[in-house]
Amino acid sequence: MWRTFLLAIALYALVIAGLITLQGRFLALALLLALYFLAGLLHAPAEPRLEIHRSLSAERVLAGTPVTVTLTLTNLGSALDEIQVEDQISSGLKVIEGTARRMFSLKNGQTLKWTYTIRAGRGYYPFPALRVTVRDHFGLVQRERTFSTPGHLFVLPPVLRLQRIVIRPRQTRVYSGTIPARVGGAGVEFFGVREYQPGDSPHRINWHVSARQTQAIFTNEFEQERVADVGIVLDGRYRTNVIGSDRSLFEYSVLAATALADAFISQGNRVGLLLYGRYLNWTFPGYGKIQRERLLQALSHAEPGESQVFSDLAHIPTRLFPAHSQIVLISPLAEDDLSVLISLRSRGYQVMVISPNPVTFEQEKLPSTPETALAARVIHLERRLLLMKLQRAGIQVLDWDVKQPFEQAAGAAFGRPPAWQRAIGR
């Protein structure tokens, strides 16, 4: 609109000058501008009437996978001399081929189709609308309209396949699974002996014990294996995750959370996810593939954040987790987290802590000087002390150096030992 005003000012100035000086040459010059002004005005665009359709080659992809966006525009109104269309894409999306903004002319009834390709890191990317600007020939009159074309893209974190992660919560659910339930019954692992009852298989009779007891016959009992409740808590606190101004451990935490969620769901457990950062984001526990998808989508949204309330772990809502269930905390850990974790343990939760090591992560980028090495050593000792205190409280701890692949680190720490090691009791 400023162009119109500028032209109007020039035009007014010439007309007024002509009238004041009574010189026709001013008016003759003004005619030149007036004609341009009127030409623009006469071809002022009407309200754009467009039918717009957007489609994505995939709405759910892994990080780094290219996605093709196809836009189809049909002009249902009068011809548009100059139309600029801009797809309002999120800042995290990178256009790698084509363009999300175009300018062209569109005749009445004409359809235009164009594609562009994007790529993005983990996240949730909405495609809310398309901004359309139509102008006259000379750009004097322009109209803007936003067409709502809702769409979204989930860029999921990569899912690492873990071997079986051994957990032993004190309480399990009724359905059969892979977690030893501390209850005798049908199973694989020996649990104990009890007096023979009619209906027991003769194969289960423990003849050695029965031979020593003349009054009764005894049968072997095995430990039942059931599914369990697992609550994954992903620490998204800014103060524990972000080091310096831009480097973050959070992506590693998300990677670990994704791998663990997938592993626990695959074992048939009931898994919930709590994102603890700027606010609490709770994904209600559930089983199966749909729950796996829910967890992946929640993890694709996850961002580190800062909050006065959630600056420490004291506000973890324990009521969300069933009593005596398994809690898995993924956090680089701060010193004041110790008391909270011990408190969780004392309430009967089986707690597992996966802690991406912030010391080695930060040290990697610092210059290698004696002072840095000494400082790293001191902080490392403090961290080891913290982790040892946790272990003494009966908490399973993995101090994960992020240079090591997570599947290796987790497999070594929480995997089921091979049969020969179990046989010799190691």
Added chain:
Amino acid sequence: MSLLVMYLSLVVCTATLTWGYLESGQHITAWAIGCVGLLWLIALFYRRYWAASIGLLLAVVAAGFGIWLDLSIGWITAGVLGALVNWDLANFISRLHVSGSKDDAERRALEHGHLARLAIVTLTGLALASAAMLIQLRFSFEWALFLALTSAWGISQLVSWLRKGPE
């Protein structure tokens, strides 16, 4: 193509106005116009397209001053025409840049269409201006006042209509 015409129109604007002032012995003003033209050119070269708006206003001021000094109307009209074309094309090219359109055929079609329309409008304007200069009518003071008020009212109506947008 548009880029070439844009630079050419700037050269025409600066050269004709400078020549017009030099012809009438206004050397300092002529040099000032030349310097402004050079700055304008540098600004456009570095894609500072807003400079064309300032250029247009300065060209109109220089043209008005020229008429007052009774300079040759031909040079003045050519100068204002050059400034108008430059202002239009600078804005058009900036819109093309903002749109980020990389399709050459589409871009060419837009440029051809725009240049054709601009040529028609400017040539018609030039013809009308020339005709207006040839046909000179004398008005009484009352008529001039009436025409002034009508023109002011008309332009105000146009601008307000433009701001509201045509139905």
